[in-house]
Amino acid sequence: MTLHLCSLLVFSLPQALQSSTIDSITASSPLVQNQTLVSSSQIFELGFFTPKGSAKQYVGIWYKKMAPSRVVWVANRDKPLGHTDQSATLLSDFGNFVLQDRNENIMWESFDEPTNTLLPNMKIGVNVKTGKKLNLTSWKGEDDPSFGSFVMGVTLEKPPQLFTWNGSSPYWRSGQWEKTKFIGIPTMTNTYYDIRQDNIRGTSYFYLNNYNNSIFGYTFISSEGSVKSAFWANGWLTSWKAPAPTNPCEIYGICGPFGVCNSFSSPMCRCLKGFKPRSNEKWNRGNWTRGCLREMELNCQKSASAAASTTVEKDMFWQMRQIKLPDSADYLLIDNVEGCQSWCLENCSCLGFSYVNAIGCMAWSKDLLDTQQFSTDGEDLFIRLADASVGADTGKFRKMTIPRLLRSEEPLRETSWKEQMKEDDASQLVVYDFDSIRLATDNFNLKNKLGQGGLGPVYKGKLNNGKEIAAKRLSSSSSQGIAEFKNEILLISKLQHQNLVRLLGCCIEGEEKILVYEYLPNKSLDTFLFDSREKAKLSWSVRFRIIQGVARGLLYLHCDSCLRVIHRDLKVSNILLDEKMNPKISDFGLSRMFEGTQVLVNTHKVVGTLGYMSPEYAMGGIFSEKSDVYSFGVLLLEIISGKKNTSLDYPGQHLNLLAFAWHLWCEGRGLDLIDEAIANAFSVSEVMRCIQLGLLCTQDHATDRPNMLAVVLMLNGESNLSQPKQPTYTFSSSLAHEVPSQEESIRSMNTITITTVEGR
Numbered sequence: 001m002t003l004h005l006c007s008l009l010v011f012s013l014p015q016a017l018q019s020s021t022i023d024s025i026t027a028s029s030p031l032v033q034n035q036t037l038v039s040s041s042q043i044f045e046l047g048f049f050t051p052k053g054s055a056k057q058y059v060g061i062w063y064k065k066m067a068p069s070r071v072v073w074v075a076n077r078d079k080p081l082g083h084t085d086q087s088a089t090l091l092s093d094f095g096n097f098v099l100q101d102r103n104e105n106i107m108w109e110s111f112d113e114p115t116n117t118l119l120p121n122m123k124i125g126v127n128v129k130t131g132k133k134l135n136l137t138s139w140k141g142e143d144d145p146s147f148g149s150f151v152m153g154v155t156l157e158k159p160p161q162l163f164t165w166n167g168s169s170p171y172w173r174s175g176q177w178e179k180t181k182f183i184g185i186p187t188m189t190n191t192y193y194d195i196r197q198d199n200i201r202g203t204s205y206f207y208l209n210n211y212n213n214s215i216f217g218y219t220f221i222s223s224e225g226s227v228k229s230a231f232w233a234n235g236w237l238t239s240w241k242a243p244a245p246t247n248p249c250e251i252y253g254i255c256g257p258f259g260v261c262n263s264f265s266s267p268m269c270r271c272l273k274g275f276k277p278r279s280n281e282k283w284n285r286g287n288w289t290r291g292c293l294r295e296m297e298l299n300c301q302k303s304a305s306a307a308a309s310t311t312v313e314k315d316m317f318w319q320m321r322q323i324k325l326p327d328s329a330d331y332l333l334i335d336n337v338e339g340c341q342s343w344c345l346e347n348c349s350c351l352g353f354s355y356v357n358a359i360g361c362m363a364w365s366k367d368l369l370d371t372q373q374f375s376t377d378g379e380d381l382f383i384r385l386a387d388a389s390v391g392a393d394t395g396k397f398r399k400m401t402i403p404r405l406l407r408s409e410e411p412l413r414e415t416s417w418k419e420q421m422k423e424d425d426a427s428q429l430v431v432y433d434f435d436s437i438r439l440a441t442d443n444f445n446l447k448n449k450l451g452q453g454g455l456g457p458v459y460k461g462k463l464n465n466g467k468e469i470a471a472k473r474l475s476s477s478s479s480q481g482i483a484e485f486k487n488e489i490l491l492i493s494k495l496q497h498q499n500l501v502r503l504l505g506c507c508i509e510g511e512e513k514i515l516v517y518e519y520l521p522n523k524s525l526d527t528f529l530f531d532s533r534e535k536a537k538l539s540w541s542v543r544f545r546i547i548q549g550v551a552r553g554l555l556y557l558h559c560d561s562c563l564r565v566i567h568r569d570l571k572v573s574n575i576l577l578d579e580k581m582n583p584k585i586s587d588f589g590l591s592r593m594f595e596g597t598q599v600l601v602n603t604h605k606v607v608g609t610l611g612y613m614s615p616e617y618a619m620g621g622i623f624s625e626k627s628d629v630y631s632f633g634v635l636l637l638e639i640i641s642g643k644k645n646t647s648l649d650y651p652g653q654h655l656n657l658l659a660f661a662w663h664l665w666c667e668g669r670g671l672d673l674i675d676e677a678i679a680n681a682f683s684v685s686e687v688m689r690c691i692q693l694g695l696l697c698t699q700d701h702a703t704d705r706p707n708m709l710a711v712v713l714m715l716n717g718e719s720n721l722s723q724p725k726q727p728t729y730t731f732s733s734s735l736a737h738e739v740p741s742q743e744e745s746i747r748s749m750n751t752i753t754i755t756t757v758e759g760r
Helices: 002-010 280-284 299-305 337-346 387-391 417-423 434-440 479-494 540-560 615-620 625-641 657-666 684-697 708-715 733-750
Strands: 020-022 024-026 035-038 044-049 058-063 071-074 088-091 097-100 106-109 123-127 132-134 136-141 144-154 162-166 169-173 193-198 203-208 217-221 227-232 236-242 259-261 269-271 275-277 292-294 316-324 330-332 352-356 360-364 371-373 379-385 449-452 457-462 468-473 503-509 512-518 575-577 583-585
Touching (some): 035 088, 044 088, 123 144, 144 217, 316 337, 337 352, 434 468, 434 503, 540 625, 657 684
Parallel strands (some): 020 035, 259 371
Antiparallel strands (some): 024 088, 088 097, 123 203, 162 169, 352 379, 503 512
16 A cells, blocks of 8 residues: 555656645645645654665655654655555644545555554554564665664563564563563653553554653664664653663573673673583683573472482572563463462473562573563562572572572672761661561561562561561662662651651661661552552542641651752652551652752653653653652542543543543533542542642643642642643643633632631
8 A cells, every 4th residue: 555655645746836835635636746744733744855875765754843853654665656546645643644535534544554663652563363563674774764674573472572673583672561661671661651462352562652642752673773762852862772782681682591691790691590501612702692501400300200209309499689581481370479489389391480560470481581680670580490509509598498488699799888877877777687687577578578669679577576667678789779779768867757658777788788667557558549449448538638648748858857858759659558547658769859949950860650750850851849749749639539640541532630630620520530439428628629739730830830838738728729721741632622612611610719628
């Protein structure tokens, strides 16, 4: 179909028309050489172009007003021109070039024939039943859009992965998809990405969900095989790139089977624990692709041939942390880590396992290939070893008889942490010894794991005196991890407030860096709010108390503490609940301290959780106290509705919670936002006040948002609320056209002035 479409575009090339732009073409009025086709909102442009260094012309689509311009789709890459008699074409504001018949039925669209670039709302993937694959294919060169040798696509396995192939050979792998990002791309924090699998239809598609055209961006594969994702924020900002030019560990299988790659080590390849190089000569020369062999036969293999009267010890598992998990995992329908471990232990073909909360149980029966050690993020991988192989270690850990002993992967660098603590005036904290924390958590038993924080896993424990604690164990020796670890110690040791989690002490012993917090029995707010069985426990009075508590905690951070702190990662999962359901803000690893006169800060490293991040921070790296206010607004609307901001189950065209809340507010139906679990018992004035405040806090421009002092006063009914403006980041043009005609009625229906507060 591409061939035929191109003849429509260039059929009248000899004509010499005055240069102009149009938004549709027909068979009787074709696009000619000196014309361009422009989308209705002036976002995308289609026309003829000549790549730099080339004398050839192509038909392509590019972003119109964003310099330098980037061609995101090419029609005639390799093919001669044909002829068509179809009626009309148009270019949508999503960048989709559509061919329609006279009845406006879509006959062909450019999104079905991707080139080297994935636009928002496009998809790549595979349909195994039809055999159709939608892959990105690189240009042959920067001056030649014809088909290159690199192809990127999505696997059908569960969990799926992105793959780049050079010809037929794997070149790069993203790691497994864990609902919000790929395990192998630590810098991928953008929650706009998603993968949808349909086992009945046999489809697996990866796409970038554009919330009503609120973001401009692309993901493309270069002629050298690198994949880059970028977004527009007064310039193209790279969100993530892989393989990174400075990290050869990202090249598929560079260390061979049972090898692990660490770009910060020298040499960068080493064998897994219990394995040795297949060829020492080649290994020492830096040729690692043949990989490693097991040093000692597994006990389960011995037991298969041993006499019935012979007692054979069970195998053990060696824990590796912060790992890009190997390729070729088998997904198992087991919903807990203990069952996952037991299955692997009972099946001798199982060489290792991993349990990831967002995925479930994965096991490996093939060679462990393309394994990488990260400095941050990553997952736990448990390698099966014979007991004697594990026991051959240097003796840092006592011999245990239970087969599920978890051991640390490698020592961290020695630093003078206690001296640094004293210099930084944090000496009032209790410094625990490692053995007391290890015993309190039952040797960091997986049954005691409470969750995975930004710095590492968190375990429940009980000290000898009976006091319950939550121990956060630093995941690696990376400079970033240590810096954030120290940041959290210094911050929390100086911050004391009833709505902030309390730091009891820390463990700084050799290779171990552990934060010890008070244990909060009700865990985090999301365990109640987004669980259909648990959310009823959050009555409106409890929710309103949580909202007020979080607001007071933020006000303390911004204004009332001895420091001025911006949290930068406020979200539902970072609100912990004590036994009386009182909220406490946690996870200060990403927080920043500022001088009293500092208002705005620009960072090249955007950290946090998209969906909670303000537009100026997510797109431009600019953050301030108003960034936390935006996050609080999202949190507030989620608490009211019991829904996630990034959920896709909102009716009609409303693709997120903010869009849906604004729509209901415009129609005077704000109360329809309330969670059905509490719809029969709530304070109308409080709910309406909170919805209006949530919309005010999530305004596009930071100057339109209230500060936290104003927020607290508004929540308490001590200050009137202004009318929110319509956001532009979350809405389609159709809704934008509808709102002005309703504006007067909106103001009369939703304006409230609170002079008295109803009892709760």
